[in-house]
Amino acid sequence: MSTALPDATAALAGGGAQRRESLWSKAAWKFRRDRAGMAGLAVVLLYFIAALGVWTGLWATSWADIGGGKWEAVSATHWFGTNLIGQDIFERALYSVSTAFEVGLVVAVMATLLGALLGAMAGFFSGRFTDEVILWVMGVLDSIPFYLLVAAIAFALEGNPYAMHVAMISTFWITTGRLVRGEVIKLKNLEFVEAAHAIGVPEYTIILRHIIPNTLHILLVQSTITFVAAIKSEVILSFLGLGVKDGMSWGLMIAESTFEVLAGFFNNFLAASVLLFGLVMAFNMFADALQDALDPRQVS
Amino acid sequence: MSGQPLLRVRDLVVEFSTEHGVVRAVDRVSFDVFPNETLGLVGESGCGKTVTGLSILGLIPSPPGRIAGGSIQLDGRELVGLSESEFRRIRGRDVAMIFQEPMTALNPVFTIGSQMTDVLRRYKGLTRRQARAAAIELLAKVGIPAPDRRIDEYPHQLSGGMRQRVVIAMALSCGPKLIVADEPTTALDVTTQAQVLEQIVKLQQEFRMSMILVTHDLGVVAETCHRAIVMYCGRIAEKAEIGPLFGAPRHPYTVGLLESIPRVGVHEKEDLAVIPGMVPDLLHLPRGCRFADRCSRRQARCEEALPELDGDDESVTRVACFHPYERMS
Amino acid sequence: MTALLEIRNLQKHFPVRGGFLRRVVAQVKAVDGVSFKLEFGKTLGLVGESGCGKSTLGRAILQLQKPTGGQVILEGEDLTAASPARLLEMRREMQIIFQDPFASLSPRRTVAQTIREPLEVHHIGTPAERNRKVEELLQVVGMRSNVLDRYPHEFSGGQRQRIGIARALALNPKLIIADEPVSALDVSVRAQVLNLIAGLQREHGIAFLFISHDLSVVEHVSDHVGVMYLGKMVELAPAKEIYRDPRHPYTQALLSAVPVPDPKRKSKRIVLTGDVPSPMNPPPGCPFHKRCPKVMDVCSKVVPPVVDVGSADKPHRVACHLHS
Numbered sequence: 001m002s003t004a005l006p007d008a009t010a011a012l013a014g015g016g017a018q019r020r021e022s023l024w025s026k027a028a029w030k031f032r033r034d035r036a037g038m039a040g041l042a043v044v045l046l047y048f049i050a051a052l053g054v055w056t057g058l059w060a061t062s063w064a065d066i067g068g069g070k071w072e073a074v075s076a077t078h079w080f081g082t083n084l085i086g087q088d089i090f091e092r093a094l095y096s097v098s099t100a101f102e103v104g105l106v107v108a109v110m111a112t113l114l115g116a117l118l119g120a121m122a123g124f125f126s127g128r129f130t131d132e133v134i135l136w137v138m139g140v141l142d143s144i145p146f147y148l149l150v151a152a153i154a155f156a157l158e159g160n161p162y163a164m165h166v167a168m169i170s171t172f173w174i175t176t177g178r179l180v181r182g183e184v185i186k187l188k189n190l191e192f193v194e195a196a197h198a199i200g201v202p203e204y205t206i207i208l209r210h211i212i213p214n215t216l217h218i219l220l221v222q223s224t225i226t227f228v229a230a231i232k233s234e235v236i237l238s239f240l241g242l243g244v245k246d247g248m249s250w251g252l253m254i255a256e257s258t259f260e261v262l263a264g265f266f267n268n269f270l271a272a273s274v275l276l277f278g279l280v281m282a283f284n285m286f287a288d289a290l291q292d293a294l295d296p297r298q299v300s
Numbered sequence: 301m302s303g304q305p306l307l308r309v310r311d312l313v314v315e316f317s318t319e320h321g322v323v324r325a326v327d328r329v330s331f332d333v334f335p336n337e338t339l340g341l342v343g344e345s346g347c348g349k350t351v352t353g354l355s356i357l358g359l360i361p362s363p364p365g366r367i368a369g370g371s372i373q374l375d376g377r378e379l380v381g382l383s384e385s386e387f388r389r390i391r392g393r394d395v396a397m398i399f400q401e402p403m404t405a406l407n408p409v410f411t412i413g414s415q416m417t418d419v420l421r422r423y424k425g426l427t428r429r430q431a432r433a434a435a436i437e438l439l440a441k442v443g444i445p446a447p448d449r450r451i452d453e454y455p456h457q458l459s460g461g462m463r464q465r466v467v468i469a470m471a472l473s474c475g476p477k478l479i480v481a482d483e484p485t486t487a488l489d490v491t492t493q494a495q496v497l498e499q500i501v502k503l504q505q506e507f508r509m510s511m512i513l514v515t516h517d518l519g520v521v522a523e524t525c526h527r528a529i530v531m532y533c534g535r536i537a538e539k540a541e542i543g544p545l546f547g548a549p550r551h552p553y554t555v556g557l558l559e560s561i562p563r564v565g566v567h568e569k570e571d572l573a574v575i576p577g578m579v580p581d582l583l584h585l586p587r588g589c590r591f592a593d594r595c596s597r598r599q600a601r602c603e604e605a606l607p608e609l610d611g612d613d614e615s616v617t618r619v620a621c622f623h624p625y626e627r628m629s
Numbered sequence: 630m631t632a633l634l635e636i637r638n639l640q641k642h643f644p645v646r647g648g649f650l651r652r653v654v655a656q657v658k659a660v661d662g663v664s665f666k667l668e669f670g671k672t673l674g675l676v677g678e679s680g681c682g683k684s685t686l687g688r689a690i691l692q693l694q695k696p697t698g699g700q701v702i703l704e705g706e707d708l709t710a711a712s713p714a715r716l717l718e719m720r721r722e723m724q725i726i727f728q729d730p731f732a733s734l735s736p737r738r739t740v741a742q743t744i745r746e747p748l749e750v751h752h753i754g755t756p757a758e759r760n761r762k763v764e765e766l767l768q769v770v771g772m773r774s775n776v777l778d779r780y781p782h783e784f785s786g787g788q789r790q791r792i793g794i795a796r797a798l799a800l801n802p803k804l805i806i807a808d809e810p811v812s813a814l815d816v817s818v819r820a821q822v823l824n825l826i827a828g829l830q831r832e833h834g835i836a837f838l839f840i841s842h843d844l845s846v847v848e849h850v851s852d853h854v855g856v857m858y859l860g861k862m863v864e865l866a867p868a869k870e871i872y873r874d875p876r877h878p879y880t881q882a883l884l885s886a887v888p889v890p891d892p893k894r895k896s897k898r899i900v901l902t903g904d905v906p907s908p909m910n911p912p913p914g915c916p917f918h919k920r921c922p923k924v925m926d927v928c929s930k931v932v933p934p935v936v937d938v939g940s941a942d943k944p945h946r947v948a949c950h951l952h953s
Binding site for chain 2: 885902
Binding site for chain 3: 189191192194196197198199200201209213214216260
């Protein structure tokens with residue numbers, strides 16, 4: 001290969017500008033430059049630490065205790081005051097962070113996994129029987145009103161605390177599934193997949209090794225979007241009495257506050273809605289920045 | 301070439317800001333286009349030929365791009381610094397553009413007739429009926445069979461070659477003095493390319509227009525242009541009339557390009573001459589001649605200083621090289 | 630001597646579905662009865678315009694798209710009848726390189742992972758031996774081994790094409806199908822890759838099926854050239870012959886249409902009228918008759934048979950009524 005070697009050497013010398021970076025590190029570099037995204041991430045991490053503390057029993061252990069009088073004002077002992085029966089609003093609001101994260105994480109992870117798997121299968125076998133069945137299931141689930149579905153599942157599971165999770169997972173995977181299916185249909189006709197076929201790589205290995213890794217950017221962004229949607233739904237469902245029953249949730253706090261607001265006591269309502277707003281806002285900023293950083297049309 | 305140039309480009313500099321720094325895509329490029337002349341802009345991807353063409357129509361995407369210096373004069377009028385609305389009045393009427401991919405220039409939801417008559421009515425003030433007649437005539441001119449039927453079709457109903465003809469007809473519709481054609485036949489098949497090229501040459505003579513043909517294909521340049529400019533890394537390497545450019549090229553890059561093309565009818569199954577290495581990264585350009593590290597005639601000076609074009613505007617060929625091949629004959 | 634590859638009456642039809650219940654309403658005959666032989670270590674160039682079926686033919690040979698009819702015989706064994714296990718073994722003998730250097734490498738896998746994959750799939754060597762083989766292959770295609778852990782997006786088009794070639798070489802194939810391998814590359818890089826391919830053929834005795842729309846490139850690399858039009862092979866001859874004395878009117882037009890970088894050559898160009906018809910409803914008779922400058926009455930009625938107009942040592946097959 002006497003002809004090939006010298007020019008390749010020159011090629012590599014000329015390519016000194018090429019930085020050693022994977023697509024991920026390039027995306028990370030881009031993400032770090034996004035101020036709003038970084039701020040969002042910082043706030044989300046604060047919330048996450050709060051949730052971790054609750055899970056490990058470091059704080060918010062006495063959220064159910066009655067430690068004061070009715071509707072106490074903000075003070076050193078009760079940072080956000082107390083509610084109708086004298087429970088500490090700060091403790092309850094803090095405890096609710098863990099509820100939100102628990103629901104958000106479980107739903108986001110499960111819905112994304114389900115969406116990735118079914119979406120990839122539908123896309124890879126597009127036009128065939130598998131695809132038709134998955135598309136039909138998506139269509140059916142899509143056509144049932146969300147709150148009706150939750151109520152139905154809650155009823156069917158007879159008060160199981162995970163009824164809400166099941167309902168959300170079974171509807172939230174659909175968007176991810178459709179997006180992944182579209183991406184897979186695009187990917188499976190690309191030449192690197194054909195090359196894998198030509199080498200003799202088995203079909204399931206092609207899906208796992210060559211196709212799904214190339215949908216990770218979609219999965220990551222979708223899971224953050226699902227996370228936010230799950231938190232919001234959890235609050236609404238709890239408010240309606242369809243969600244959290246044995247624990248504490250911002251939705252339950254807002255439900256409690258409906259009487260209080262009429263009486264001119266806003267602590268419960270403000271604590272729950274400000275914390276919810278902060279988390280959703282921060283997560284959305286984070287998700288937007290992540291989407292920009294991972295967009296394959298911009299990462300070249 | 302005699303007479304006043306239609307287009308005068310002097311020391312044009314176009315820069316793009318990227319994540320990793322400012323890239324100078326076009327670096328002090330000067331040339332003239334005379335009336336009724338076809339000028340070829342040739343080079344490999346990233347050499348700045350397309351950016352040069354776009355800057356004449358004020359189509360540099362900004363940001364990230366901007367014209368950082370120089371002047372572009374059309375018929376004595378300065379174009380650099382014009383506002384978008386002023387450019388909009390010039391585009392189509394004085395200068396028109398033909399793109400590589402005809403689908404990007406055509407709106408898929410309107411018939412080709414409505415797209416053409418739109419332009420004709422706006423710029424030429426024709427009535428609906430006059431505009432339609434003019435459009436049909438233009439379609440016939442660019443070689444579309446049954447133009448009175450085709451005019452009511454949508455772009456997707458036409459083949460690639462037909463679409464490119466429609467785009468050419470639209471470019472011609474307001475009688476521009478200059479057409480910038482960016483790889484107009486690259487997306488087409490060989491036999492279609494031959495048809496379209498022949499049509500372009502014929503129309504250029506018939507309408508007495510000037511044309512800048514941006515292409516990577518030296519064969520296309522040889523068959524359609526009067527003069528050509530070879531660009532490398534944002535700079536002009538060589539500027540010459542077609543005869544001398546192909547007959548006695550002077551810049552080592554031009555020579556290398558010509559030698560590395562396999563030719564029909566010269567059957568030798570042996571290695572092609574090769575320009576070693578690859579185009580340098582525009583972010584990390586060498587100090588000296590940009591072609592130096594791939595050049596067989598490189599000497600110490602080439603790595604120190606950037607060569608400028610020799611000769612003056614009167615010269616038949618001009619080359620930016622310290623050690624060019626000498627002209628034979 | 631038996632040929633490395635023999636194609637007999639190969640067909641690949643795609644059903645077009647439409648209407649209620651998505652019934653098959655038509656067939657696109659992408660490849661329609663193509664036959665040829667390819668000797669060991671030789672190159673057959675396949676030219677034609679977009680939609681002529683040349684890429685589909687390449688994929689049908691590799692069984693990436695199951696042929697609808699006909700036989701693909703590699704070293705005496707019919708691939709269309711092979712069991713999946715046997716086909717997997719046969720894949721060692723035949724590989725493919727692609728046109729688009731940006732789509733042909735998986736963006737999230739390193740150079741080493743990409744080139745090593747064929748060795749892993751076919752259980753060749755120990756992990757250490759595979760790594761050594763990968764470095765060796767990189768050297769063969771003219772790249773340094775310090776690129777092993779890099780990702781495809783860090784390379785230029787020409788370098789990516791070299792990586793794709795290294796992947797194809799990993800299994801020491803006897804046949805490589807090169808589908809427009811240099812069309813997406815710049816002129817100066819194109820020559821580098823063409824020389825690399827020629828060198829591989831000289832040193833490793835690999836046979837190439839070289840698919841391209843560029844006649845000058847095909848002439849440069851090929852021993853034989855086949856011209857395709859609407860799924861059919863209209864002319865097949867030694868490269869020198871087909872360029873010196875093209876017999877089919879389509880080949881003649883195709884050759885004369887190539888722009889030549891020589892302003893002194895004033896070619897008498899045969900400019901065809903019209904466009905390539907849709908392969909969904911090709912015209913009856915000769916597929917080329919609607920654009921043919923030498924069309925006769927018989928052309929629209931009877932499909933021209935393939936006849937040999939060459940000599941014994943230089944077969945020159947052409948499907949045209951002018952010669953039958």
